[in-house]
Amino acid sequence: MFLANDQxxxxxxxxxxxxxxxxxxxxxKSxxxxxxxxxxxxxxxxxNMYTLLVQIEACLNSRPLTPLSNDAKDYDPLTPSHFLIGESPASCPEVDFLACKSSRLSLYQKLQQLYxxxxSRWSREYLTNLQNRSKWKTNQENLNLGTLVMLVRG
Structure with missing residues (x-):
């Protein structure tokens, strides 16, 4: 009844x-x-598998969908987490384990390395899908002051 009232x-x-x-x-699929x-x-x-999947779930639910507001000073994007928990998930900076040999890592560190x-694999694919690409004959949207952009470290 509640949902029907809100159409x-x-x-x-x-x-x-x-x-x-x-x-x-x-x-x-991705x-x-x-x-x-x-x-x-x-x-x-x-x-361990459950721990890894929960981390991956949080990663996927933190992906940007669209700007949260039209305010130029609001840099937060709308994410699936906003629909699930009401806000974007906050994560702490972590040590980079990608270059470490897995034989030297503890179990937790190995899980972090897998995550x-x-x-790194998923974000490379996802971020390239966010960029609109058009042929040279069509108008491309120019960046303006106040446009929300995503910067990727190479």
């Missing part, structure tokens, strides 16, 4: 019809693709 309509896809899922199924490559020679127990491998 919210739900649309469901039929069971076992992932091809109708569109955007979110593409995200699932996640599986990169997760398989990160875990190719890794054996994890249930607790960082996933993040």
């Amino acid at each position: 919210i309509n739900w649309h469901f896809i039929p069971a076992r019809s992932a091809h109708m899922g569109g955007l979110w199924e593409a995200a699932v 996640t599986k693709f990169h997760l398989k490559r990160v875990l190719i020679n890794t054996s994890l127990n249930y607790a 960082q491998h996933f993040w």
Whole structure:
């Protein structure tokens, strides 16, 4: 009754019809693709796998969708986490374990290294999909003062 009063309509896809899922199924496919490559020679127990998947879930739910407001001084993007928990997740800076040999790392550090491998692979693919590319014959949107942009370290 509450949702009907706000004129919210739900649309469901039929069971076992992932091809109708569109955007979110593409995200699932991308996640599986990169997760398989990160875990190719890794054996994890249930607790460690669960820990890694929760970190990856937080990573995927922190991806930018659109600017949160039209205010030029508001640099926060709208993320899926805003819909799930009401705000963007905050993360602490972490030590970079990508260059470390996994034989020298503790179990927690190995999980962080797997997560960082996933993040580096997935973010490269996702960030390139955010950029609109058009042919030379069409008008390209110019950047203006106050436009929200994402900077990527190379």
